[in-house]
Amino acid sequence: MLRPDIGTPASYTFPKPRRITVGGGTVVAIDVPGQRLASLRLVHPYGGAVEPLDAMGVSSLTSEVLEDGPDGNSSLAPALERHGAEWVSRVNWDGFITGLDAPANRLGEAVRLFADAVRRPALTADDIVRRRDQLLERFWLEAASASTLAMRSLGGQLFTGRYATPLAGGPVKLAEVAPETVAAFHADSIASVAGTLVVVGDLSGVDLEDLGKTVFGDAAATPVREVAAPAPPPGELPRVLIVDRPGSVQSALVIAHRAPSRSQVDLPRAEGISEVLGGLFTSRLNMELRERLGYTYGAGSRFDLRRDSGVFFATTQVEADTTAHSITASLEQIAKLRSSGVTAEELASVRDSNTVGLPVSYSTARAMASALVDMVVHDLPDDYVDRHRAGYEALTEEKLNSAAQEYLHPEEAVVVVVGDAERLSGPLADIGAGPVEVRSPESLWS
Amino acid sequence: MTAPASTGQVASVNLWYGVGSRHEVPGRTGFAHLFEHLMFQGSGNVAKGEHFEEVERLGGDINASTSTDRTNYYETVPEHALDRVLWLEADRLETLRDGMTQEVLDNQRDVVKNERRQRYDNQPYGTALERILRLGYPEGHPYHHPTIGSMADLDDADLDYVKSFHKAHYGPDNCVLTVVSDLEPEDVLARVEKYFGHLPARDFVPEAPDASLPQPLGGPVRDAVTETVPAAGVFLGYRVAAYGEREFDVMHLASAVLGQGQGSRLYRSLVVDRPIAADDGGGAADILPFRYTDSLLLVNMLAREGVSGDVLEEAMREEIVKLAAGITEEELDRARAVLERDHLQSISSPSGLADSISSCTQLFGDPELAYTWPERWADITAEEVRAAAERLLVDDNLLVVRFDPDTAGADAAPAS
Numbered sequence: 001m002l003r004p005d006i007g008t009p010a011s012y013t014f015p016k017p018r019r020i021t022v023g024g025g026t027v028v029a030i031d032v033p034g035q036r037l038a039s040l041r042l043v044h045p046y047g048g049a050v051e052p053l054d055a056m057g058v059s060s061l062t063s064e065v066l067e068d069g070p071d072g073n074s075s076l077a078p079a080l081e082r083h084g085a086e087w088v089s090r091v092n093w094d095g096f097i098t099g100l101d102a103p104a105n106r107l108g109e110a111v112r113l114f115a116d117a118v119r120r121p122a123l124t125a126d127d128i129v130r131r132r133d134q135l136l137e138r139f140w141l142e143a144a145s146a147s148t149l150a151m152r153s154l155g156g157q158l159f160t161g162r163y164a165t166p167l168a169g170g171p172v173k174l175a176e177v178a179p180e181t182v183a184a185f186h187a188d189s190i191a192s193v194a195g196t197l198v199v200v201g202d203l204s205g206v207d208l209e210d211l212g213k214t215v216f217g218d219a220a221a222t223p224v225r226e227v228a229a230p231a232p233p234p235g236e237l238p239r240v241l242i243v244d245r246p247g248s249v250q251s252a253l254v255i256a257h258r259a260p261s262r263s264q265v266d267l268p269r270a271e272g273i274s275e276v277l278g279g280l281f282t283s284r285l286n287m288e289l290r291e292r293l294g295y296t297y298g299a300g301s302r303f304d305l306r307r308d309s310g311v312f313f314a315t316t317q318v319e320a321d322t323t324a325h326s327i328t329a330s331l332e333q334i335a336k337l338r339s340s341g342v343t344a345e346e347l348a349s350v351r352d353s354n355t356v357g358l359p360v361s362y363s364t365a366r367a368m369a370s371a372l373v374d375m376v377v378h379d380l381p382d383d384y385v386d387r388h389r390a391g392y393e394a395l396t397e398e399k400l401n402s403a404a405q406e407y408l409h410p411e412e413a414v415v416v417v418v419g420d421a422e423r424l425s426g427p428l429a430d431i432g433a434g435p436v437e438v439r440s441p442e443s444l445w446s
Numbered sequence: 447m448t449a450p451a452s453t454g455q456v457a458s459v460n461l462w463y464g465v466g467s468r469h470e471v472p473g474r475t476g477f478a479h480l481f482e483h484l485m486f487q488g489s490g491n492v493a494k495g496e497h498f499e500e501v502e503r504l505g506g507d508i509n510a511s512t513s514t515d516r517t518n519y520y521e522t523v524p525e526h527a528l529d530r531v532l533w534l535e536a537d538r539l540e541t542l543r544d545g546m547t548q549e550v551l552d553n554q555r556d557v558v559k560n561e562r563r564q565r566y567d568n569q570p571y572g573t574a575l576e577r578i579l580r581l582g583y584p585e586g587h588p589y590h591h592p593t594i595g596s597m598a599d600l601d602d603a604d605l606d607y608v609k610s611f612h613k614a615h616y617g618p619d620n621c622v623l624t625v626v627s628d629l630e631p632e633d634v635l636a637r638v639e640k641y642f643g644h645l646p647a648r649d650f651v652p653e654a655p656d657a658s659l660p661q662p663l664g665g666p667v668r669d670a671v672t673e674t675v676p677a678a679g680v681f682l683g684y685r686v687a688a689y690g691e692r693e694f695d696v697m698h699l700a701s702a703v704l705g706q707g708q709g710s711r712l713y714r715s716l717v718v719d720r721p722i723a724a725d726d727g728g729g730a731a732d733i734l735p736f737r738y739t740d741s742l743l744l745v746n747m748l749a750r751e752g753v754s755g756d757v758l759e760e761a762m763r764e765e766i767v768k769l770a771a772g773i774t775e776e777e778l779d780r781a782r783a784v785l786e787r788d789h790l791q792s793i794s795s796p797s798g799l800a801d802s803i804s805s806c807t808q809l810f811g812d813p814e815l816a817y818t819w820p821e822r823w824a825d826i827t828a829e830e831v832r833a834a835a836e837r838l839l840v841d842d843n844l845l846v847v848r849f850d851p852d853t854a855g856a857d858a859a860p861a862s
Contacts, residue, residue: 001533001536001537001641001644003491003530003533004529004530004533005529005530006504006526006527006529006530007526007527007529008526009524009526010455010524010525010526012455012524032452032453033452034450034452035452035453035794036790036794037790037791037794067708073718074708074713074714074717074718076708077707077708077709077728078707078708078709078780079709081707081708081709081780081783081784081787082709082779082780082783083783084783084784084786084787084790085787086787086791101787101791103787103790130718130721131725134717134721134724134725134750137677137724137750137751138724138725140676141570141676141677141724141748143676144570144675144676145569145570146568246674247674248568249563249567249568250560250563250564250567250568280498280502281495281498281499281502281508282495282498282499282502287495290557290560291494291495291553291557292553294552294553294554294555294556294557294560295556295560296557296560296564297557297558297560297561297563297564297565317560317563317564317568318560319559319560319563348503349499349502349503352503352504352505353502353503353504353505353506354505355505356504356505356524356526356527357504357505357506357523357524358505358524359453359454359455359456359524359525360456360504360505360506360507360522360523360524361505362453363451363453363456363522363795363796364453364794364795365794366794
């Protein structure tokens with residue numbers, strides 16, 4: 001049977017959120033009739049990036065300890081569980097985000113518990129120390145996975161200052177965060193700051209004004225945050241860092257370099273070129289390393305763009321003996337993209353996937369809430385998704401090719417390899433990616 | 447099957463083929479999963495990689511997975527592309543054998559071997575599932591081996607067998623196709639008829655290997671491993687009823703009381719109160735749902751620094767045994783709420799809903815279960831949970847897989 005034509009896409013517009021100001025805060029809401037599971041997110045502009053250097057990890061630790069609830073001793077989650085609600089709490093470099101996923105018809109009861117948890121937590125010293133010790137141990141439990149260790153090793157290779165230490169404070173700095181520091185951070189940055197409340201789901205029975213009052217109380221309006229780009233560390237570029245993991249049958253690779261901040265980047269061009277290289281299954285890195293060479297289960301690349309700076313990185317995990325060739329093959333793919341540019345097919349693929357695919361991207365309450373959170377964190381307008389789409393629609397081969405020149409810089413890359421140093425040091429010295437340094441994981445954070 | 451989506455302009459397509467690793471014979475383990483990879487490598491009218499490329503270009507989501515009992519393939523695309531996706535699926539069902547070459551097989555075998563390295567061999571505790579199944583089901587039993595299979599068997603895969611596997615298992619009579627969208631059901635059915643209607647049923651339906659378990663587990667049975675892991679890890683397993691039986695639902699509630707959520711017993715007692723187990727956020731217990739043999743209730747925790755595997759294991763087993771003394775109504779209510787929330791979460795996206803409908807149709811012949819599953823927990827009583835725990839959560843029915851850190855190396859993890 002003949003391949004059917006793909007029809008004409010219906011025009012898509014991201015739902016216009018309803019915005020209401022309640023006291024010192026703002027509620028941003030999207031009604032999705034029939035979506036019984038509502039997502040609620042409260043955004044505070046205090047992520048890891050603004051932590052002082054003597055309190056690195058305080059926001060992550062505070063985020064954890066909020067789960068102990070107003071009565072302390074891990075009492076919040078069980079209380080929410082009885083309402084069928086799930087507590088959400090996470091910190092990234094630019095935001096402190098708390099929230100709930102809950103059945104829309106039970107949102108009211110759950111939100112009262114939520115507001116108490118965010119505004120009036122017990123924050124007992126015992127709870128804080130217990131959570132801190134758990135986080136510290138979890139750091140190494142998680143870093144026992146090669147890919148996690150590789151990503152956590154990256155910050156110190158690209159930045160000085162806060163970004164040189166992992167988001168949750170790493171295994172050393174976090175240990176120095178005292179219970180009083182957590183209490184002070186919470187009082188100044190969370191309890192007394194209203195924040196912005198995002199709500200998505202079937203809101204037919206939900207009074208947003210009431211919700212805002214419950215969540216914001218008498219907290220003050222959110223202050224504007226200053227940002228400054230951190231400096232790079234000293235050291236020749238490009239270079240290779242091997243983080244020793246004896247006996248590894250695979251190596252985890254990250255090829256990374258610094259990038260401009262989110263607001264400095266022309267996002268459709270930057271993301272577009274990254275997608276050609278490694279954003280899709282059919283992108284160049286995956287097709288080469290996985291589908292042609294069979295070295296890996298998957299390879300990809302993307303930008304991590306923050307308010308004050310950014311990182312571009314390509315990642316994969318490859319069979320140990322193919323490590324050196326995997327690095328040179330990846331660098332060759334980047335060089336080739338820069339020298340020869342994208343194909344018409346690739347342009348079409350990137351443009352189409354980011355325009356006609358929007359109904360797929362936003363087919364859940366969680367995904368819509370996540371887009372709204374992103375808009376709040378980065379001060380983007382309500383019609384941001386539609387503007388972003390227009391940017392993709394306007395992409396051309398020339399625009400993507402210039403983006404390859406502007407945003408991809410393999411000559412400034414640091415290659416982090418987590419694997420068996422004894423097996424890898426020799427081969428990696430000969431690949432022309434700069435000097436090779438070997439470190440043990442324990443020596444990376446002091 | 448068709449069902450409405452809660453947001454517009456999308457179509458989720460989900461196919462459940464009734465073939466999984468339980469259909470594999472000794473010497474051919476890992477084959478159902480390797481085969482899943484090959485389904486993306488081109489068919490009679492589709493080039494290698496083109497299936498992925500087409501769906502990604504539409505901004506769609508696409509993937510597949512293999513379990514013991516089934517292989518599912520799924521795409522979520524903008525609604526206007528539904529016909530194209532149905533055609534792609536129909537083409538690989540009808541003509542996959544025409545697109546298959548030795549080169550493609552060799553490449554995907556390497557990819558799968560790297561998937562095995564990434565998920566099992568290069569991960570701390572990565573071989574736990576493999577060890578659990580080996581203890582839980584006897585040699586030769588179709589659930590004795592994990593879906594990923596063994597390196598040796600993957601090496602032995604040959605092109606003729608690939609083709610015969612497709613012929614044996616991939617027919618429309620062995621597939622449930624679900625479309626979640628806001629199109630009218632008649633419209634969807636007409637399109638499916640157009641692309642799939644002419645495909646004949648398999649002319650021969652192979653018999654699945656016998657999955658009966660004549661012998662009880664004969665526990666406690668153990669597998670103790672000393673290797674490079676960051677902390678001692680304890681994995682406990684108990685045979686319980688097959689997925690779909692009432693006893694499965696009862697034990698599902700028991701697993702939630704024990705180890706799902708931060709109100710669960712294991713979290714309260716071993717993470718918060720004592721505290722000797724690493725904080726997993728409240729995810730210590732769950733059930734591996736097997737439709738055609740006994741399922742496995744699994745309980746897993748990692749030890750805190752300075753805590754030995756023996757101490758943690760003993761504490762976990764004590765906590766589990768206590769279930770036989772009874773649970774409170776409050777605990778049961780919380781367990782129901784947690785399982786209901788997870789269920790709601792799983793059907794809150796169009797692709798999740800489509801998968802759930804395919805599952806309930808393929809396994810139980812009842813698509814409505816995708817919506818009504820939580821009702822199965824409504825009339826289960828605290829006494830029923832207690833009695834089942836007393837009968838099943840006993841040493842005779844216990845398997846233990848233990849990982850202890852190798853402290854011989856100079857820079858090994860802290861001693862326990």
